[in-house]
Amino acid sequence: MTASRKTILSLICATALCASAISSLAADIKGKVTAKGLRSAENIAVYVDAIPGKTFTPPTQHLTMDQLHLAFVPHVMIVLKGSTVDFKNEDAVGHNVYWPAINHNRKLAHNMGTWPQGQSKPFTFNDLGDVPLLCNVHPEMSGYILVVPTPYFALTDKEGSFDIKNVPAGQYTLKTWSESAKPLTQQITVSASGANVNLTVKR
Ligand SMILES: [Cu+2]
Structure with missing residues (x-):
């Protein structure tokens, strides 16, 4: 379908049903x-x-970044700007989560602290760019969250x-x-x- 046909369809469609037809x-x-x-x-x-x-409106449902078997799982996660990520400790040992920068901006460094197995802590990412995740208990642990401006x-x-x-x-x-x-x-x-x-x- 051409862009112009789509525009025409947008103009003649005023109902919610039509809106879903356009997005399809x-x-x-x-x-x-x-x-x-x-x-x-x-x-x-x-x-x-x-x-x-x-x-774009971020999802209301939280995403989850696990700490499992001494690793961040998944290793890389992409989220739409404004999304909330629950950092969950699935191991029997205490973990920490911190990032030294977001998008190489050290002013956006943050330490989430440390919490025991089965518990999680949320963080809402409103700054675009890569977030290198580290754990100060286990220096070998690393993961990444990439905050992007579109849901695509x-x-x-x-x-x-x-x-x-x-x-x-x-x-x-x-x-x-x-x-x-x-x-x-x-x-x-x-x-x-x-x-x-x-x-x-x-x-
Ligand atoms: Cu750890």
């Missing part, structure tokens, strides 16, 4: 990330950057493949983030049938 026109951004010089193409974040004039994001699987669901047709700036590769920015066009994008990131 959204398609997927699928693709593959090739990671040069990296051990793996897994856990690379691919997301649509801020869309001028558009804001995905993580790559072991093969480097990703699938960003339900993106309305339009032109966007696609970005990548990875723990060990340089970030990448690419302009893309999403048609009514979606988009297929191949990206190459480097160390």
